[in-house]
Each structure stands twice: as structure tokens, then as C-alpha cells.
Amino acid sequence: MKFGGTSVGKPERMHQVSQLITRDAEPTIVVLSALSGTTNALVEISNSLAQGDRTGAKQKIDKLEAHYRAFVLDLLKEEHTRAKANAVITEHFEFLNIILRISFSEALNKDILAQGELMSTKLFSTYLEEKGIDHMLLPALEFMSVDSNEEPQLGSIKIKLSQLLQQNSDKKLFITQGYICRNAKGEVDNLKRGGSDYTASLVAAAINASVCEIWTDIDGMHNNDPRVVEKTNAIKQLSFDEAAELAYFGAKILHPTCIWPAQLENVPVKLLNTMQPDAAGTVIMKEAGTVGVKAVAAKDGIIAIKIKSSRMLLAYGFLRKVFEVFEKYHTSIDMITTSEVAVSVTIDSDTSLKQIVKELEPFGTVDVEKDQSIVSIVGNEIAQTDHVLQRLFTAISEVPVTMVSYGGSPHNISLLVPSAHKTRMLQLLNSGLFGL
Numbered sequence: 001m002k003f004g005g006t007s008v009g010k011p012e013r014m015h016q017v018s019q020l021i022t023r024d025a026e027p028t029i030v031v032l033s034a035l036s037g038t039t040n041a042l043v044e045i046s047n048s049l050a051q052g053d054r055t056g057a058k059q060k061i062d063k064l065e066a067h068y069r070a071f072v073l074d075l076l077k078e079e080h081t082r083a084k085a086n087a088v089i090t091e092h093f094e095f096l097n098i099i100l101r102i103s104f105s106e107a108l109n110k111d112i113l114a115q116g117e118l119m120s121t122k123l124f125s126t127y128l129e130e131k132g133i134d135h136m137l138l139p140a141l142e143f144m145s146v147d148s149n150e151e152p153q154l155g156s157i158k159i160k161l162s163q164l165l166q167q168n169s170d171k172k173l174f175i176t177q178g179y180i181c182r183n184a185k186g187e188v189d190n191l192k193r194g195g196s197d198y199t200a201s202l203v204a205a206a207i208n209a210s211v212c213e214i215w216t217d218i219d220g221m222h223n224n225d226p227r228v229v230e231k232t233n234a235i236k237q238l239s240f241d242e243a244a245e246l247a248y249f250g251a252k253i254l255h256p257t258c259i260w261p262a263q264l265e266n267v268p269v270k271l272l273n274t275m276q277p278d279a280a281g282t283v284i285m286k287e288a289g290t291v292g293v294k295a296v297a298a299k300d301g302i303i304a305i306k307i308k309s310s311r312m313l314l315a316y317g318f319l320r321k322v323f324e325v326f327e328k329y330h331t332s333i334d335m336i337t338t339s340e341v342a343v344s345v346t347i348d349s350d351t352s353l354k355q356i357v358k359e360l361e362p363f364g365t366v367d368v369e370k371d372q373s374i375v376s377i378v379g380n381e382i383a384q385t386d387h388v389l390q391r392l393f394t395a396i397s398e399v400p401v402t403m404v405s406y407g408g409s410p411h412n413i414s415l416l417v418p419s420a421h422k423t424r425m426l427q428l429l430n431s432g433l434f435g436l
């Protein structure tokens with residue numbers, strides 16, 4: 001069970017988490033994020049230090065410490081648990097105060113960023129102690145690791161974690177830190193921002209859990225963007241492949257890269273809402289459940305690049321040369337469509353746009369269209385599902401479409417539209433495909 005920053009960000013929310021993790025008798029590993037706002041604050045402290053602004057860093061450290069002192073006062077009622085929690089706060093803020101005096105490095109930055117999860121888990125553990133809830137704190141730094149390419153080492157995580165669990169086989173409830181890990185050099189490192197979901201998925205895969213529950217404050221993945229359309233529904237069930245298609249759109253409730261370990265070990269991932277614990281939420285598993293369209297999602301800030309060349313006609317190797325330019329500038333291509341004499345691609349970063357266009361120009365005429373949005377229709381076997389294409393294009397007939405990508409996978413149809421039309425497009429799809 002993983003709980004994010006907002007789920008542990010207030011004393012009363014920690015209380016709620018303690019109830020959720022003791023609802024049944026099944027042995028459970030609980031993965032916690034830092035209290036909401038903490039990692040951002042630590043990033044700022046680190047940035048101040050990197051710029052040599054010790055006064056600024058000190059002010060931020062003091063402000064954060066005051067927040068934790070107040071939190072402890074509110075969270076804990078008994079003298080000895082308060083003293084224990086305050087000792088934890090003292091220890092971690094002493095560390096932050098010491099780093100003010102040493103020279104900044106990347107390794108130190110990682111150490112700073114790790115403080116949030118270390119504190120949240122220790123505070124929560126003290127809270128459980130006060131409530132008399134038997135549990136054990138599992139230090140993530142003892143089993144969670146990444147290799148020299150920053151890829152998690154699932155094999156080693158499995159071995160180390162099962163050893164730890166075996167040594168403590170009398171326990172049923174374990175608390176551990178999300179996000180933090182050790183790198184190939186043995187230093188403290190992390191799984192990148194939002195990485196606690198990744199921790200949860202890795203832990204679930206490592207122990208072959210019956211389920212990996214991601215608890216947030218939304219009731220699952222929705223069929224459309226609630227900020228754009230009036231009515232949306234939580235999706236009941238998604239396959240791992242469908243979820244992967246949606247992940248690109250920054251379906252905020254699930255960290256995009258976190259799904260593969262669970263998929264590898266076939267552990268269902270449930271997205272649940274702390275505020276409505278009995279709502280079904282969304283389950284992501286091997287089977288897609290139903291056939292048909294499940295969700296539409298959009299991503300803004302897309303740039304379309306069209307390369308037109310008569311030399312492409314009947315030529316081979318043309319696409320490779322085009323793609324090599326993007327590879328050279330570490331720019332990933334998202335959508336592709338081709339005709340006999342042209343190829344259009346989309347990218348979502350303009351960092352190297354100038355250089356890319358310059359290097360593409362020898363191949364033909366290059367057109368760039370900015371301010372585009374990808375709108376994807378995701379579902380199970382949608383390509384084969386009755387009349388989806390017909391319903392889709394009927395629904396959106398008033399919207400100009402820049403590109404269409406269909407057939408790349410049976411789970412996805414992607415359209416590129418000028419961003420100015422995105423809202424309308426999502427609304428039309430909501431009624432045309434979901435009847436909402």
C-alpha cells in the first residue's frame with residue numbers, strides 16, 4: 001500500500017492511513033512519500049546551497065523545521081512518543097544544518113532530498129507505536145537499489161527484501177520509504193520526483209504481492225480530463241498495455257514509469273482514494289476486462305515537424321537518416337505518419353528544435369507547426385471494435401486534425417490537433433464516445 005504526500009501531509013490524514021493499513025489481517029508493506037511540500041522545500045534548500053546562498057538555505061531549513069515541530073505536537077499526544085519524534089526531527093535537521101557548512105555536491109543533494117521520506121516514515125512509525133499498532137520500519141536504503149544506468153535492480157531488491165522479511169517473520173505490518181534508494185556507488189539516491197509509486201511497484205513485484213495499492217486523493221483514473229469536461233467516470237479496469245498508453249499523458253495519479261515491475265510479476269495495481277476508501281477505484285492488471293474505448297487523454301506543447309521530399313519516393317534508408325537527427329539531439333519522437341513523399345513526426349520538447357530543423361533541411365522541405373496537442377483514444381481492441389473510427393470522426397467533424405496515427409497498437413488511436421481546439425475536441429469525444 002503506497003500513500004502519497006497529501007495522504008500523510010496532515011496529522012488527521014496519518015490517522016486515516018493507520019486505519020486503512022489495519023483494515024484486514026493480510027501482511028502488508030506500506031510505502032510512504034514525504035509529507036506534502038517537503039520534497040519541494042528540500043529541492044529549494046539544495047538549490048540555495050548550490051548557488052552559495054547559505055542564509056537563504058538556513059531560512060528555509062528553519063521554516064521547514066518549525067513545520068515539523070508543529071506537526072509532531074499535533075500528531076502525538078503522549079510525552080514519550082513526542083520526545084521520540086522530536087529526537088527524530090532534531091537528528092534530521094542537525095544533518096541539514098551541518099550541510100550548510102560543507103561544500104555542495106550532487107551526492108549531498110541526494111542526501112538532502114532523502115530527508116523527507118526518512119522523516120515521514122519515522123514519524124508515522126512513532127504514531128503507530130503510540131496507537132499500539134505492532135509494525136516494523138524497513139529501511140529502503142537496505143534493499144532498494146539502482147544500477148549505474150539508474151535502473152532499479154529488481155533481482156537484488158528481491159533477494160534483500162525477502163531476507164529482511166524472513167528475519168522479521170513474526171511481523172505483519174512493515175513501513176518503508178518511497179522514492180529513496182542506493183546507487184551503484186552505494187550512495188543515497190532516488191527514483192526521481194514522484195518516485196514513490198515506482199518504489200511501491202518494485203516492492204510489490206519483488207515480493208510477488210497479491211496487489212499493489214496506490215492510495216491518493218482521486219478515485220482512480222478517469223475516462224477524460226475533469227478540468228476540461230463536465231462529466232467523467234473512473235475507469236474500472238485497464239490492462240497494463242492500456243495504462244502504458246495513458247501514462248504518456250501524465251495521468252498524474254500514477255507515475256508513468258512505475259508500472260513495469262508490477263506488470264512483469266503480474267501484480268494487479270489498484271488506484272484508490274483515501275477520502276473514499278470503499279470506492280472501487282481503478283484496477284490495472286493483465287486482462288483488459290471489457291472491449292472498447294476506455295479513455296481519452298491529451299498532451300499539450302507538441303510540435304509537429306513535416307519533412308517533404310521527392311527523394312523519399314521509392315527510396316530506402318530515408319527514414320533512418322531522418323530519425324538519426326532526432327537521436328543525435330536526444331529528442332524522442334512520439335507520433336509518426338508517412339506518405340510516399342513526406343513524413344511527419346511530433347516531439348514534445350523544443351530544446352534542440354533549431355538544430356534539428358537545420359540538419360533536416362538537406363533532406364527536403366521542412367515545416368514546423370507549434371502549439372499542437374496529441375489527443376489519444378485508448379481502449380481494448382479499439383481497432384476491431386464496432387464503428388469506433390466512424391463514431392470518432394463523426395464526433396469530431398468540426399475540429400481540424402493535423403495528424404492521425406492508427407494501427408500502431410490495438411489500444412490506441414492518436415490525433416494531433418491545434419491546441420486551441422483541444423478543449424472542444426475532448427468535449428466532443430466525451431459525448432460522441434462515452435455518451436457523457
Ligand code: ASP
Binds near residue numbers: 192193
Ligand atoms: N517525495 C517525492 C516527491 O515529492 C516522491 C514522491 O512523492 O513520490 O517527488
Ligand code: MG
Binds near residue numbers: 004005033
Ligand atoms: Mg507524489
